[in-house]
Amino acid sequence: MFSRFRQAVLLFLPVIAALVGILADAKFKPLLAAVGIFFLILGLVVLSRERRSGTSVPVKRSRTPVDLPPQVGPLLGRDDKLAEVVRLCTSPGGDTARIVVIRGEAGMGKTALAVHAAHRMAKDFPDGRLSISLEQNLYGDKYVRHILGDFLQALDGIGAREVDDETTLAARYHRVTRDRAVLIVLDAVENIPPENVQALLPRGPRCAAIVTSRKDFDIGQGSTVTLRPLEPEYSVQLLGNLIGSKRVQGDQESAATRIAELCAYHPYSLEFAASSLVDRPRSALNIAVLRASEFWTAHRPPSPPPAGEPAKSAELRYALDFGFALLTEEERNAVRRLGLIEPHFYPWMLQALLKVDEPEAMRIVNRLVAVQLVERITADSAGVPVYRTHDWVRQYARDVLDRGTPTAERRNEKDEITRAANRHLSSSMPAATIQDTVYGDIDKGELASAFQKARQSLAVARKKEEKTPEGLALMALAELRAEAGETDVVRDLAEMAWNIDVPEVRARVCRVQGHLYRRVRRLRDAEQALRLGLELLGGADDSEGIRIRAELVLVYALDSRLREGLELSVAVLRECEAKGPAGKGLLPRVLLAKGMVHAGLGDFEAAESEMCRAAEVAEGLKFALWQAWIQYRRAETAVTAGRVREAQGTLYTALEQFTAIGHRYGVGHCRSLLARIHVMTGQLLHAEAAAEEAVETFRTCGDAWIDADAALVLADIQRRSRRPGDAQATLRTAARLLGQVGDGWRAARVRGAALLLYLPRARSVLLGALPSRRSAESSGHA
Structure with missing residues (x-):
């Protein structure tokens, strides 16, 4: 609290001094101006130091941060439970947040209940309602840090920075939620250690958290709400909502009631059965019941429960049998085999067991996804697609396999998985061969193809447990993500690659890391990373060494070490030409x-000559990506040289080239530069349109630093257009983004610029409220 008060005082003292100076005698104005400037500088220094020390500066938000899944359909048969959850979350309590644990079997509707309750309590938690599912961990061991960073980004405008560890983020998160009314939903925490769940809970007495779990979960506080199967009438109503209300009425009402009984009134079992019934819109429900009964007679001892008696709710595997009976025989075989393979699997594994071709295996897997037995996911930031089977579905798959397959046959099928894996790996193209073609596709601007090949290379390398190809594939993906401006994903991929202790891989990590540092003007860190990369190579890879030194030349150019950069560029060019x-x-x-x-040295003719030569080589090699970036840099250099019209024509060429290869990040750069050109030619309306497009493009890319840079261009245009209110809002956005990437000093300067925009507005308001000297004199004369 003291920190916030100190920031407010130091930032508003110069404003007060300026306002008093407007009304003061002329002889006091210089003194008050000096006082104002002193406190303004002091305030900026304090802000910068607190930013570097990890103290967050709260950002006033125009709307409540809400990140909740949508409410899908009505919540049937849970009105009493919904009311209970709402009551427990909103009832006045003690000095800590109110915690409600929703417990129930898999598929009982815990998540739906939590989401509906969170949406209903919008007015009770005006400072934010956020949710996260912990069932699928995308972040490995650092999931708590990533989640805390996401929560802080939503609540405070400043997420996780590179210097923040889990403890620092948890302390910030608990401090931010202490005085606010925030609701947090933590879904599927059954496999998460209680201490990690505790770190994600808010701390303030006006806060609440809803936690869902399939198991008894003790976090030392809170109340528990237990979910059980639906009542019969609501089960039939749910079935009608899923397949059409007309299909459960009239002469089919008794069949719908029987289906609900066979599904044990279990919400997920009813949804599973409905997925197959939807595909048979003209089939009567009594036919489906007959088909399921025939299946049970042949495959399931004991017999299904008699009419009027539901299956035991504790036996979820029997409740799923009705939906299983409605699948085709090949789909049922696929479900059985899910019990033989790992929870995370690739389609080729089912392909081997089912003895079908690859397209047919993909069709069957996608069908299992459609009926919600299997989930398609990406295991990490690399984006390699895999499929996941829930543990309770795997248990059911093993159960139906045990019922209909002899032990010897099951053992043979497990051995077939191993044989199929060996065949698949031996027939796969080597990861190194795939990876070698990735960079060619990147240079040619064929980014979609490069993504596909890089992911394929990574998948093959992981299956064969080849560490070097795996690391190189990860870095190829990182460079592709860097081209898209997705800096957070690039860091995740680089960290994964760095854990592979191979000098060649780590050298590429250093180059990409140096590239990211250069983007945000952390030039000393960039140079250090690049020199470490050269040290790791030790001359082993000439091509990668050239890439690293070319990146180092750009660092020198930005760091005003131009002569040093020129000498290095000449040496690297000579080495490159020597390779033939x-x-x-x-x-x-x-x-x-x-x-x-050369452009940094002011020798624009030499700069244009080298860039034109680069464009000719890129055109000859059909390197579309390099052609676009070279044209963009030519336009940027022409702007610096004052050749605005020439720059505009070159920039439009770059814009067309980036658009042709679907490079949104490059398009954003072009629009931002185009806005600056329009400002120089006095076309503010065109400038604002281009700047707004650039800001929107960068916002979807994920590069906060360049997003802030584009926002500063837009703020300048708004200021020139005499819209200081809009300019202030845009400057605050830019300051938040700069703080997010750790550039505290520049963020403080931008906040100071936003503050200074208040002065002319305040002066005009005061002078408008006071009578002018001339009007006062005329009034006195009258």
Whole structure:
């Protein structure tokens, strides 16, 4: 609290001094101006230091942060439970947050109840309602840090920074929620250690948390709400909602009631059965009941329960039998085999067991996804698609396999998985071969193809447990993500690759890390990372060494070490040319780097010459991506040289090239530069349109630093258009983004600029409220 008060005082003292100065005598104005400037500088320094020390500066938000899944359909048969959850979350309590644990079997509707309750309590928690599912962990051991960062980004405008560890983030999160009314929903925590759940709970007495779990979960506090199967009438109503109300009425009402009984009034079992019934819109429900009975007679001892008696709710596997009976025989075989393979699997595993071709295996897997038995996920930031089977579905799969398959046959099928894996790996293209083609696709601008090949390379490398190809594939994906501006994903991939202790892989990690540091102007960190990369290579990879040194040239150019950069660029160019045809593909990047050094030296003719040469080489190699970036840098250099019209024509060429290859990040850069050009030519309306498009593009890319840079361009245009209110809001957004990437000093300067925009507005308001000297004199004369 003291920190916030100190920030307010230091930032508003110069405003007060300026306002008093407007009304003061002329002889006091210089003194008050000096006082105002002193406190303004002091305030900016304090803000910068607190930013670096990890103290968050709260950002005033225009709307309540809400991140909840949508409410899907009505919540049938749970009105009493919904009322109980709402009452427990909103009833006045003690000094800590109110915790409600919703417990129930898998598929009982715990998540739906939590989501409906969270939406209903919008007015009770005006400071935010956030949710996270912990069933699928995408972040490995660091999931708590990632979740806390996401929560803080939503609540406070500043997420996790590189210097923040889990303890620091937890302390910030608990401090932020202490005085606010925030609701947190933590879904599927049964496999999460209680201490990690505790770290994610809010702390304030006006806060609440809803936790869902399939198991008894003791977090040392809170109340428990237990879910059981639906009442019969609500089960039939749910079935009608899923397959159409007309199908459960009239002469089919008794069949619908029987289906609800056979599904044990279990919500998920009813949804599973409805998934198959929806595919048979003209089939009567009594036919489905007959088909299920015939299946039971042949495959399921004991017999199904008699009419009027539901299956035992504790036996979820029997409740699922009705939906299982409605599947085709090949789909039932696939479900049985789910019990033989790992929870996370690839389609080729089912393909081997079912003895079908790849397209048919994909069709069957997608069908299992449609009936909610299997979930398609990506295991990590690499984005390699895999499929996941819930543990309770695997248990059911093993159960139906045991019922109809002899022990010897099951053992043979398990052995077939191993044999199929060996065949699959031996027939796969080597990961290194796939990976070698990725960079060619990147240079040519064929980014979708490069993504596919990089992921395929990674999948093969992981199956064969080849560490070097795995690391190189991860870094190829990282460079693709960097081209898209997705800096957070790039860092995750780089960290995964760094854990593979191979010098060649780690050298590429250093180059990509240096590239990211250069983007945010952390030039000393960039140089350190790049030099470490060269040290790791030790001359083992000439091509990668050229890439690293070309990146180092760009760091020198930005760091005003231009002579040093020019010498290095000449040496790298000579080394590149000495490689002959093997080095030709590296020429565009080296020539572009050399041209940017010449531009920094003010030798724009030499810069244009080198960049034109780079463009010619890229065109000859059909490197569409390099052609677009080279044209963009040519336009940027022309703007610096004052050749605005020339820059505009070149920039439109770059914009067309980026658009042709679907490169939204490059398009955003072009629009931002185009806005600056329009400002220079006095076309503020066109400038604002281009700047707004750039900001929107960067916002979806994920590069906070360049997003802030585009926001500053937009704020300048708004200021020139005499809209200080809009300019202030845009500057605050830019300051938040800069704080997010750790540039505290620049964020403080931007906040100071936003503050200074208040002064002319305040002065005009005061002078408008006071009579002018001339009007006062005329009034006195009258």
